Amino acid sequence: MEIAKDKWKKPILELIGNSKEPVGSWYIVNNFKKNGIEVSSATVGRELNELETLGYVEKIGFKGRLITPLGKKIIEDANTTLELDYYKNSLESLLSSHVLENFIMVLEARSAIERQTARLAAERITDEELAELKRCYANQQMHSSDRQSIAKDDIAFHSCIAKASKNKALVSLYMMLSTMGQQSELFEQLRHRVGDNYRTYHLSILEAIEKHNPDQAEESMMDHLQKLTRDVNQYWNEYMRKRKDGDGV
Structure with a gap:
């Protein structure tokens, strides 16, 4: 309740x-x-x-x-919920904005959080959690091949890593950032342009975690998020050019 x-x-x-x-x-x-x-x-x-x-x-x-x-x-969980709601509300305007700087700031926040969740997951993931992470990746592969949306698969993959870190604070912070639809919608558009690159990055992260190699897991995660940052910049430049030319997006 x-x-x-x-x-x-x-x-x-x-x-x-x-x-x-x-x-x-x-x-x-x-x-x-x-x-x-x-x-x-x-x-x-x-x-x-x-x-x-x-x-x-x-x-x-x-x-x-x-x-x-x-x-x-229950009291502890309720207080955590209230605290997260406060920070979620304070971040909502940031995460729902179409301004490039805001998207970059979100990615910077994700980088700070997810480099650590990847490291900890590589050290602490259980066999059951690893099997779930593989299922998330397989679902992404299947939906991508069928040209279906993988926005939910992407969130499931990253949240699975966060949960495997066994750090509740990091899990909560990731979920705050991941549940804002604007971010997923933008990255979905990016994925259609760059093809299967994100699946390749996810596979690299998965393999590092399966090897229980925290250094490689962190490096693979950072490569993934840096690629996202570059794509956000490229997408934004194209968006602004088309809007300026009146071509639409």
Whole structure:
């Protein structure tokens, strides 16, 4: 259940989580009141019952409720979601812009993140994750051969590497950058012009990770993203020339 933006569940769960002793509805009502928030005991009681049903809190006899390990994880995940939403919103104008400098900045950000995810993936990837990465690459090959869109395949390939890095912060940062459609649409247009080059780069990255060679994985990833940067520049120059000449794009 998503509680990050829930009016009552998240603050109630946090209050319980901050207490070492079981707490009841009146304790919660009084704490809210101290912060200028009015809420009835009946409302808090309903929320507590729901939190208990979800397994986020447990009842300790007549003393009240304590947070469970699952509840603590839910709070941690909710706070992470809120933080990522803040940075996602602050980056949204950057990522949805058609300005060349903005695309280049996004690629610079991806380079900083993905050179490290590639290194860590080469060191930490499991057999199951490697099999999934190979499936992502095979899907890209198949869809590209059929002249279908590979935008989702591209994101799946890179996100699989990010997840294999076992670094949640890097995974979250990559996903923030990858889920903006404008980027995928631009790169899709680039792919149609440069042919199979991106598949070749992905194969090089895959082979380096399969060999558990972090240096080669990082180098292959950087080669890939530098190629993207060059293509963005070339695409933009052509776009601006055609617009200036009134030829359309």
